[in-house]
Structure formats: structure tokens, C-alpha cells
Amino acid sequence: MKMNLKNAVIAIVAPLPTLFFYVSFLGYCGDHDCHNSNDTSIWNWCYHHPLLLANILFFLNVNLLFWFIGLLQSSHWLIDVYWTVIPVLLVHYYATHPLAMFKYNPWRSRAVIMMTWVWGIRLSHNYFRREKWLWGAREDWRFTDMRRQYAQNWWWVSFFSIYLSQQVFLIGVCMPMYVIHSVDKPWDFWDFVAVVVCITGIVVAYHADTQLHNFVTENCKLKELGKPVVPNLDKGLWRYSRHPNYFGEQLWWWGLGIFGWNLGCAWTFVGSFINSMCLAYVTVLVERRMLEQDYRAEAYRVYQETTSAWIPWFKSSPKGGKDKNT
Incomplete structure (x- = not known):
């Protein structure tokens, strides 16, 4: 304490x-x-x-x-x-x-400030929820x-x-x-597009993180009861993407990039691109970690074969057989 x-x-x-x-x-x-x-x-x-x-x-x-x-x-x-x-x-x-x-023309500024607050609150809530509301319990x-x-x-x-x-x-x-x-430029159609992309990213990331949190919580309860845990989350958004939380996070930053591009500064997309490259690297690290866990390795290999890495899409058939989940 x-x-x-x-x-x-x-x-x-x-x-x-x-x-x-x-x-x-x-x-x-x-x-x-x-x-x-x-x-x-x-x-x-x-x-x-x-x-x-x-x-x-x-x-x-x-x-x-x-x-x-x-x-x-x-x-x-x-x-x-x-x-x-x-x-x-x-x-x-x-x-x-x-x-x-x-x-x-303050509306663009107000919209971005408000969305950034919503994004920050969402991510902070997810962080502390994952850390059981403790400060600095682990790095x-x-x-x-x-x-x-x-x-x-x-x-x-x-x-x-x-x-x-x-x-x-x-x-x-x-x-x-x-x-x-x-x-300073008048609000136009592309600002609406940027807002939609940003809000979609926030909503997708929130639901993906919540579904993951619920999955981890249920597995912890099963483990405490001595029952076998579920090896892999493939329900909700996770049925259509192996990393829907990362996909939502990318939408948020690419949405901000659209604001910059619309104001004549397309170079601001560089930050969004670097973010996507970093998440690609993190994706490799996370999936490698999943495959190192014996109880879920086989199920996760099938999951990799049938499910899109980032962009939500319909499941495909695993190698050597039909997808029983379709």
C-alpha cells in the first residue's frame, strides 16, 4: 500500500x-x-x-x-x-x-483536443485495469x-x-x-473523415482491450478453481483479427495524420507510418511469446493460419483442412 x-x-x-x-x-x-x-x-x-x-x-x-x-x-x-x-x-x-x-476556426482544435482526452482516458483506464489499479507494480x-x-x-x-x-x-x-x-483553414469534408477514423480507432481499441481483459480475468478464475484454461481468445473482434487493439490504435494515429495531410502537411503521416512499423515489431514479439507457452502453442498456430493479423477480416481455412469455426 x-x-x-x-x-x-x-x-x-x-x-x-x-x-x-x-x-x-x-x-x-x-x-x-x-x-x-x-x-x-x-x-x-x-x-x-x-x-x-x-x-x-x-x-x-x-x-x-x-x-x-x-x-x-x-x-x-x-x-x-x-x-x-x-x-x-x-x-x-x-x-x-x-x-x-x-x-x-477553432473547431478543428476543439475536436482534436476532445478526442485526445477520450483516447488518453481510454488507454489510461486499460493500463490501470490491467495492472489491478496499482501504480508502478511492474514495468x-x-x-x-x-x-x-x-x-x-x-x-x-x-x-x-x-x-x-x-x-x-x-x-x-x-x-x-x-x-x-x-x-488556420476552414473546416471541410476531410476533417469529418479524420474525425470518423479517429473515433473508430478509439472505439475498436476500447472493445478489443475490454474483450481481452474479460478473457484474461475468466482464465484466472478457471486457474484458481483448478480447471483447464481457454488457450486462445477468438471471440468478438478477436475472431476477425489477431490484434484488433493494435488495429484500433493505428486508426487513431492515421486519423490524426489525415488532419495534417488536409492542412497541406502530408509529411505528418511519417509518424503514423513509424507507429505502424513499431506495432508490427511488437506483433512479432507478442506472437513469439504466445508460441513459447506450451498450453496454447498449437491452438495459436491454427489461429495464426486462419485469422488476419491486424485488419479485421473473415476467417480462412487452416492448412490441411477446413476451418471448423466458419
Whole structure:
């Protein structure tokens, strides 16, 4: 209980340096003309370089401070919690920066801010539901595997593999948020398309994660009763996709990319593409892990043969026979 409370306090306090600095910057710009080229203060520099400032704050507060906390605790759990929070902080940062250009058409900004909050709440809820509502009970299993792999070098490898890489990834995948608040253009048809794609992604991911949570919970109950567990989830959305939660997550980021493309910045799709490539790699790791578990290996091989990896689709026949589930 004490550890849980301590980690909750750490999670709440961890971003305060950035929040305090940014509020001070906004206060200064409210009282002074930051656009004045004769102003040589750090606040004037922050005014003219919003994207670079976001990266510097991320590097100092997340990369260095979170990494240091992870070293002290021998667990890099904090970045998992903030994976769902940082995009929310970024969209508000871009929206409130004095150079934001959406004053004449605020609907796109409002829509993206609202959807980002819904996305963040959904993902945070899924994280804490999976962790039994505990703060920092464990770190991501991939980090634990890398910790064993790099052994005594993990203390410095973790900085690059967990934190610096996360900066490139998170700032990159959130670039449509920057563009949305840097280009002022009337709302049009493609904005509706982007909203539909984003909301569909959130809904699909929520239902997929809920079905997975219920499956894991039921298996835990069966195990406690000494009964055989179900080797594989192939009901609901999982009947048509082996990773519908990843598919929903991709839709969310590709939907944001449509906003950027519609504002004349097609390069923002790079973040969505990198996200898809990362999820492809994670898919390989997850499925390899499934096949290493003896009680489910055979069933999962059949599942791989008959079920689409990401995009939901009808089942196909397994090699050497007909699909009994169709």
C-alpha cells in the first residue's frame, strides 16, 4: 500500500517542472510583448521556437528525470503511465502557445483536443485495469527482457532504448497536433473523415482491450478453481483479427495524420507510418511469446493460419483442412 501511494505521488509530481516552466512562460507573454525582436530573454526564444521548446522540455523532464527515477527504483514503469498523458499535454501545449494559429476556426482544435482526452482516458483506464489499479507494480515486460539481455549495461542502454527513442516516437506521432495549431483553414469534408477514423480507432481499441481483459480475468478464475484454461481468445473482434487493439490504435494515429495531410502537411503521416512499423515489431514479439507457452502453442498456430493479423477480416481455412469455426 505504501509503495502504491509513493508511486502515485511520484507520477503526479514528475511533470511539475515542465508545467511550472510553461505556466511561467505564458504569464510572461501575457504581460510582455514576446514578439518584440529586441527582447533577448529566454521567454522570447520560447515564443519563437515552439517545436524546439517542446523537444527540450521532453528531453529534460521525461528523458532525464524519468530515467533517473527509473534507475533509483530499478523499474522504468513511469514512462508507461505517461505514454497516455504526454499526447494530452502536447495537444494543450500546441493549442495554448502564443503562436497558435487557429483563432478564426477553432473547431478543428476543439475536436482534436476532445478526442485526445477520450483516447488518453481510454488507454489510461486499460493500463490501470490491467495492472489491478496499482501504480508502478511492474514495468513493461519488454523492458524486463532487455534488462536481462543487457545486464550491467542496462543503466545507460535504457536511456536510449526507452527514453530517447520514446521522444522521437511521441513527438513524431503527435506532429499533426502541431500542424493543426499552426495552420488556420476552414473546416471541410476531410476533417469529418479524420474525425470518423479517429473515433473508430478509439472505439475498436476500447472493445478489443475490454474483450481481452474479460478473457484474461475468466482464465484466472478457471486457474484458481483448478480447471483447464481457454488457450486462445477468438471471440468478438478477436475472431476477425489477431490484434484488433493494435488495429484500433493505428486508426487513431492515421486519423490524426489525415488532419495534417488536409492542412497541406502530408509529411505528418511519417509518424503514423513509424507507429505502424513499431506495432508490427511488437506483433512479432507478442506472437513469439504466445508460441513459447506450451498450453496454447498449437491452438495459436491454427489461429495464426486462419485469422488476419491486424485488419479485421473473415476467417480462412487452416492448412490441411477446413476451418471448423466458419
